[in-house]
Amino acid sequence: MLEPLYLALDQGGQSTRAVLFDPSGTAVARARVAVGQACPDALNTEQDAEELVGSLQTAIARVTQTVGAEGGMRIAAAGLATQRSSTVCWDTRTGTALSPVLSWQDRRAAALMPAYGDHAPLITQRTGLRLSPHYGAPKMRWCLDNLPAVKAAFKAGHLAMGPLGSFLVFRSVVPRALVVDPANAARTLLWAHERQDWDPELLGVFQIPWETLPSCAPTCHPFGAIPAGGAFVPLTILTGDQAAALYCEGTPRTDTIYINIGTGAFLQRPLERQPVDQGRLLWSAAARGGGEDRDVLEGTVNGAGAALAWGSEALAYPDLARDCDRLLTDGDPRPLFLNAVGGLGSPYWRPDASSRFEGDGTRAAKAAALIESIVFLIQENIEALCAIAGPCAALVVTGGLAMSDGLCQMLANVSGIVVRRPAESEATARGLAFLAAGHPRDWPAGTGRVFQPMGDEPLRERRARWRALMPALIDG
Known part of the structure; x- marks a missing residue:
């Protein structure tokens, strides 16, 4: 048969x-x-x-x-x-x-x-x-x-x-x-x-x-x-x-944050019950019926792929998304990019904030700073999720921008958490298949790529300076 x-x-x-x-x-x-x-x-x-x-x-x-x-x-x-x-x-x-x-x-x-x-x-x-x-x-x-x-x-x-x-x-x-x-x-x-x-x-x-x-x-x-x-x-x-992508490796784990990085970046942490205080994050329905009800604590970054599209036009750099890995290894001194493309999502919630560069640099250095800002915004949400739900054991990253090895390694370095990228790039589609198949217990996670955290003091120093500048952006 x-x-x-x-x-x-x-x-x-x-x-x-x-x-x-x-x-x-x-x-x-x-x-x-x-x-x-x-x-x-x-x-x-x-x-x-x-x-x-x-x-x-x-x-x-x-x-x-x-x-x-x-x-x-x-x-x-x-x-x-x-x-x-x-x-x-x-x-x-x-x-x-x-x-x-x-x-x-x-x-x-x-x-x-x-x-x-x-x-x-x-x-x-x-x-x-x-x-x-x-x-x-x-x-x-x-x-x-x-x-x-x-x-x-x-x-x-x-x-x-x-x-x-x-x-x-x-x-x-x-x-x-x-x-x-x-x-x-x-x-x-x-x-x-x-x-x-x-x-x-x-x-x-x-x-x-x-x-x-x-x-x-x-x-x-x-x-x-x-x-x-x-x-x-x-x-x-x-x-x-995003709800389907949560199931890309099968039944989601409560000790894992699932991050889908496309036009926006969406972070989901499965929880057993609604938290007493969800802070400045979202509490979202992921699934109902079919043998399970599942909700997630969620963070939102509006300016992920949308920020690269913005940068491609603003910097006259049409291949910005394709050149992510090369740009992140460029040695030119980088400015900082305060990323409010599409409005600031969690944990800031300022839809009217305006993006800007702090400092100067070459076009390539500015492009690298823009990519870096996506990781910094994701990290803000990781910290907010862990503050409410406790430490997490791994980050599972999917979506178009997750195909950048440099971005995944930077995320591991700045978070200090192992980053796992599944082999199947179509995370939403694979999650749908898992759900349509009836939540099979033997659904394999599949072999992918693992990024171990590495020491990167210059990156942490840039993030500290970036974070110190964000209140000025939030306050207008």
Whole structure:
């Protein structure tokens, strides 16, 4: 009897990926479809919703074509992950998008924040998150206030709003379903931990009509079937990209911090229960159903890959991301970079902070300082996580920027903690496959690369100077 295959679908900011895994966690086929992203100004970051639907369909067709009709018939289950705070509005009659996809990076609703300020403690208490224009509810409110097609659909009674994952499910599965999972629902600021459903009081705060939202379901759920390779594959997992990446090596460990470094850097520490005081971090739903409920203490760095993109333009250095390792070994004296690209995330939470260099240097030295600043911001969050949850034994790093050996070694040196990089670069996809396979106990972690901490006094001295300068950036 032929082994089953598991289809992992990862829709991200730059591309949509489809990967087929066998029961050993080995990728047997891959497809990638590039997608566009528009940033018309400093606040707006959006994508074309119809393009994302098409990219998902194309990626599925390509990956199933790779394994042929017989391979396609072996696909036992599928999982879908999306960027958690990306939000869209659509018509429930036709499925047509009525708004662009407002990316997780989008901050067009920033002007609305003062109106909700008095409710910030309630929002944190119910959701574990902080009031921010990056999350879904302010974006939905902005769409209701500013987009005529959204207003008209609401008046006519056929408006749906919610996370991107819900929209892609609505457009992809048979029979059609209007549903959302906990990891994506939580990023709206409308889903309460205790209720595990939409919270009436929070809906009232943002004036979001309950009837426009998807129904809440567990992470593991019969969401419907996706056409793939001439067959219909059960979609059994819907979650966020970071929540899926947590499972890249199998069941997450509570003594480990999982760091996914892409456009942003997201740090997750699995905990048994919600901490009495989560400090200036986030408490997030990672999974519900399928035999386990799991939550994480989470830190967020907005300026990771986004900072490299910013630096490529600001420094006229188009190959900055590709040249990470070479730049980090450059001997030129480095300035310090106070990195607030995309706004300062945890533990500072200053969306209006502005980036700047302290000191001068060559273009290459400034580029190296920018890369270094990503590590420094990650370290701020590592220390905050350990202060609440206790010392950690290892850091597991995944994502595009984790492919830089120099960055991984620098992170080990500055943290003093062993850094482990899994062999499979598609961490979100592999985590999805693990979940879709039903949490197999014998799921192998896979051989990767380990970076042991090394003494680096100049690095620690630069970080101390960088940290001393951050209060001035935070205070404006």
